[in-house]
Amino acid sequence: MISILFLIAVAASIITAIMGLSFLISCIWEKETRAALYAGLQFLLMLGLVFLLFYLEATAFFETATGRAGLILGLVLTGGTFALLTLRIGSNPQALQGTRGLMVGNVKRYDERDIVFARNRTLSPGLEQYQAYYELHPEHEQYDAARRKRGGPLGKPGSIDKPQDRPNVAATLASLSIPLHLSTPEKFNPSQHPEFSQQRVELSPASASARIKGYTLSIGAKLVGITEINPLWIYANRGEIFNENWDDWGREIELTHKYAVVFATEMGFELVGTAPHSSTTIASMANYASGAFIATQLAAFIANLGYSATANHLRHYDAALVPLAVDAGLGETGRLGYLMTKDFGPRVRLGAVTTDLALIPDNPVDIGVEDFCKICKKCAHCCPSNSIPLDDQEAVNGTRRWKLNAETCFDYWGKVGTDCNICMRVCPWSHANTSPHKLIRTLITRNRYSRYLFNSMDDIFYGRKPKPKPAPEWARFDE
Ligand code: SF4
Ligand code: SF4
Known part of the structure; x- marks a missing residue:
């Protein structure tokens, strides 16, 4: 014995x-x-x-x-x-309802014109739209004007890596040009290829879903899910203008599509590990380029089957993608305001295609993010602009969540001349997807005590305020 x-x-x-x-x-x-x-x-x-x-x-x-x-x-x-x-301990049944499980009141559709990027990129003094917007929102005018004067991210004066950042800014802008190439209506809203003579390919929802998901993964996505669109997540009005189509600015967005195919691409942990330096922004923009490439092809694939489809990517959004991704079962929303996935944590970028092709929706998931974020708070402690709340979730526009201060976050981007990404780098879910980290993520997904244990271990092994790692040789900013 x-x-x-x-x-x-x-x-x-x-x-x-x-x-x-x-x-x-x-x-x-x-x-x-x-x-x-x-x-x-x-x-x-x-x-x-x-x-x-x-x-x-x-x-x-x-x-x-x-x-x-x-x-x-x-x-x-x-x-x-x-x-x-x-053992499975500490489940969160509300997470299994997706964004509906977070609703605590009336939700008003977001106006894309109010988003910090739209205000900063689209509006400039002298435009009639500038006048129109700030007459309605005088509270933003002075703040936005001062920010425009200081300059935004992407190597503008004040970049932390100046003057050695030029090669990295060159790489970043190269990727950034791809979503713009794919931002015209015939690209994001493609027509059926003449080969099909305007005939539909009939597919059962199960077959269509399997083909759509398989194709999306085969052209570069790491995760894909399907949701029936909750209209609350469609922007109320268009705010971002990229091809001088000013008639569109402020126009109400009406979407008849019932489904969204939402996907995520993985940002390489090596470049994210260098945040907030200029090398991390290469990863962000390369992923936006991949997102535009995948979304545009997927929309064209669905259009060729004879159905209506619209690509959502960096230079054309009809909807807020994080809530759609939650409803499509890709993950949960974390304290830092991004989508947290089981395999890559927040180290992803999202894209989507909306469509009238009948599909089978996926179910939202409970991967323990809400519980883990309540314990962890590492992103909030490390955020240099204090944009991430340390407190509990609060009701924001009818949903319970942690509210990132997008204004101060974007200000910091302008200050460092990059898109920062510190919160993404320090998040314990962001480690490389190696077998030990996969095992740890599986345990924290299942079990509350594992969440406590591995949260403390992350502080011991990586530090409570981990430092940025050196960039790979080809993306160095210090020589
Ligand atoms: S990107 Fe940087 S400034 Fe913005 S919330 Fe994350 S850590 Fe804070
Ligand atoms: S750093 Fe911690 S608190 Fe912040 S999102 Fe990641 S797990 Fe949540």
Whole structure:
């Protein structure tokens, strides 16, 4: 009996040591020096435990009453801890309702003209739209004027990497040009290819959904989901103008499409790890370019099947994509205001296609984000402009959530000359998608005690305020 218990104890210690070793390898691969030191220490401790067990067995310690009791107690504690960290504890049934589970009052559709990007990019003094907007919203005028004077992100005066940032700004602008190329109506709202002579391809919703999802993943998306569109997430009025189509500015957005296919692309952890330096913005814009590329092709695919489809990407949005992504089961909204996915945390960018093609919607998910964010608060502590709330969620426009201060966040972008991304970099869900991190994310998705444990471990291994990592050689900003 004791020898079986001894073998179980040895097997458990060896498994834990192997997990420690794989975490060490992952940390070295991720170039996380501090985490690698702690992971190395953890591995040595587990290895030491294996040797200690063999030593005690060799000295017949487990044949004594104390040895037997110690062995049994150790196994009971290990088994108990394992169960405590792996059982499904701390579910959030409201998350399974998607954005409907967050509603606490009347929700008013957002006006795209009010969004900080639309005000900053689209309106300039002298335009009649400028006059019209600030007559309605005098509260923004002085603030916006001062911000325009200071300059926005993308290498404007004040960039933290100046003057060495030029190659990175060049790369960023190269990617940024792609969504603009794809922002004309015939691109985001494509017609059917003449090959089909205006005939529809009839597909069952199940078959159409499988084809649409498979195609989306095959052309570069990492995650894809489908939702029936809640009209509340469609912008009320057009606010962003890119092709001088000023007649569109302020026009009410009417969308007859019933479904949205929402997808996410992964931002490389290496570049995100350098935030807030100019190299991180390369990742953001490259993902917006991929998003535009995927959304436009997907819209054309659906149009060729004979259905109406509209691409939503950086240079053409009809809808707010984070709530659509939540409803499509891609993840939950985190404290930092971005979508948090199970596989990549907030290290994603979103795109979507709305359509009248009948599809089968996915279900929203409960991956434990709300609970984890209540404990963690790391993004809020690290945000240099204090734009992320430290308090609990609040009711904002009829939904319960953490409200990012987009004004002060955008101000900081202008100050550093990049899109910052510090909150994304420090988030414990943003680590590279290696096997140890996958395992940890699976545990925190399932279990409240794991959320506490791995939140503390993240602080120990990576620091409460982790520093940016050096950029890869090709994206350096310091030479
Ligand atoms: S991007 Fe930067 S400034 Fe904006 S919320 Fe995140 S950490 Fe704060
Ligand atoms: S850093 Fe922490 S609090 Fe912020 S979004 Fe990530 S998990 Fe949530």
